Amino acid sequence: MSVKEVTETSEAEIAVHWGEEEFFHPSPQFIAQANMTDPGILERFGLEHFPNCFKEYADLLTWYEYWHTTLDTSDAPCFKWFVGGRINASYNCVDRHLAKNRNKTAVHFVPEPEGEKIEHVTYQELHVRVNEFAAILRDFCGLKAGDTVTLHMPMVAELPITMLACARLGVIHSQVFGGFSGKACADRIIDSGSNVLVTMDAYYRSGQLIDHKEKADVAVAEAAKEKQKVDRVLVWQRYPGRYSSQTPMVEGRDFFVNDLLKRYYGARIEPVSMPAEAPLFLMYTSGTTGKPKGAQHSTGGYLAYVTGTSKYIQDIHPEDVYWCLADIGWITGHSYIVYGPLALGASSVVYEGVPTHPDAGRPWRIAQDLGVNIFHTAPTSIRALRKQGPDEPRKYDYHFKHMTTVGEPIEPEVWKWYYHTVGKGEAAVCDTWWQTENGGFLCSTLPAIQPMKPGSAGPGVPGIHPIVYDDDGNVVPPGTGKAGNICIRNPWPGSFQTIWRDRDRYVSQYYEKYCKDPKSKRWQDWPYMTGDAAVTAADGYVRILGRIDDVINVSGHRLGTKEIESAAMTVAEVAEAAVVPVKHELKGKEPDLYIALRPGCAPSDELAGRIRDAVVSEIGAIARPRKVWIVSDMPKTRSGKIMRRVLSAISNNADVGDVMTLANPEIVADITRMVQGK
């Protein structure tokens, strides 16, 4: 295949992404009330003003002591922000609002059953409940600053209360998404080294009261197998005073929080003055494979970043009613349900259940009832709501001034439904892109300053300077239509500090690839690799294409491995297909295609040709495999997952590593002989 043939295939054909769209502009009404209307912010946060520009965010907080060093790079790439500063996150999210807004709602808890009353937790009540629970953590559990505690809680008001109680003491919380199993919770207890688990007896999901406490029992038992003892399990009750789980309490280990609270009535715990760089929480993230890693987020830098982006990107004012439909078990919920909005003194909605329960009108009834004016959700929810109730929003009297999407790229047609139907054409939409590790938004428009473009995440937010590199470290310029690995040139305060107890993995996974000098103490030598592929338009707006691991870069074109495999599977004889990248001098990479056949089918050159043709026909000439290898079986894990890493090593004449844990290690030698002739 010629190089010309390669470059003639369009990006759109290969990456299955959409073209550039027209701009949408925010309304004059939105601009008139927006927190940030000064385009000078982009200049103020330019690299020439880095890192001191982030003082503007840090100044939104109340500090016990100001910092002496804005950015300490002496342990690069473990960057420390606002060093010397002392702060408490709980104080900033609760106490400091009492003087003016004691009786303002901090958290609206909306139970899933519509018949149950919405609970409005004022800042005063939040203060009382956070203090009393902090007393339990400190005086009953013996926790102190620097200890870790695992939370496995659903979406209830008690979750932010628990988090803020931990933060008050400087205890590092690690909230595990409530939907995860007890085993997944145990993995995180073990890694974080927690001796205390905070959970809830039950919660509602799609109309059912689900027994949650039983997961705690599994988690504690599994953790014990790895010698991680959990001494205390604190159980919140979905209905205070009533136990809603079938799982027995374990004497001496399990305690109802509501019983303990009686002992600590009226307790007030002075917030602990914490160093700015002290960890605030761990947020475990797992890719499609591998051990979950605990992203360690700081107190001062993180809180400054989420407060600043909440104010300027989400345009949160203290008088706003803000609803983020994410789960607090994910980073979005930590940053943009709890810490960011509460630091700004807003009212934040916590909804217990499924957005489409009992019908697709539910979110809009909640918005109407509470007067929600800022809405934040993921494309998955938007698609589901659009599919199940495309006209529902029109039936309800609510008005959003601002809406956010997060989590994945949103298709332009879905974006337009969100804008026209959900937002009623009135709301500014921010399509944000960021990751668990980042603490807060990386790319988005500034809603009153930069126009919206459906399908694009926008440029880097103030202080974030994205750059796209190819695999060899060359810059892929904006406007070329070429995709590459999107990195951030500079550190920022919200970024995670390290992977909990695994600095080497932190460096190797996020910084090693494009580091110019591993011994360097200069931040300029440590671009952060996000792991996502992206293309930047001439106007600087970024389109995210997906994870690097899922694409092969052939002459600057991103080939989705799953798309090639799916194309091969259209041939009737093919049972399994696996694509791996092979180095090529001119094209960078090209795909090798491994095929296992259905029983009774015989390999042949004719069949290999048909498979190759199917890939070209389905995707394009650019995707033509270098070689189709028909093998007797794929190397697999014991759970049946194809080990593409092994196939890639064989295709690239590299070391296949330890294969003895495979279900069929003998196949590796057979495939190696076939491919390498040895």
Place this chain on the structure above:
Amino acid sequence: MDMIVEHVDVWAAPIKDEPGGLANILSGLKNAGADLDFIIARRAPEQPGKGVVFVTPLRGDTEVSAAATLGFNVTSSLKSLRVEGNNKPGVAAMLTEKLAAARINLHSVSAAVIGARFILYIGFDSAADAEKAAKLLEKT
């Protein structure tokens, strides 16, 4: 007998008993990138107009987060094992006899043969039963 026995998290979500009820949910998972090995959906006789779908696996935060939004939760009532091995006549009977002999009651069983291999999903009433069954089957 060479078998792969592993614990799996089965996720369940309610669906509407109407045309497209299942497709809506599955397309949501597809958009989130889920690559499912196992799907069972059925009517829920105790809840007219509703059904339930069970799926596995969900890998990674993005898939789990999207699934939760669609109403999925790890099933608390099902402690499940996935068993895979070479197919032969009577293998399902042989495995279930082994579990019966150990006085393990089964919550649910689903099995299929693809080519020369069988895949069996077994649901148990408790984690202890699942653990006991896994040990027994691994020795088979």
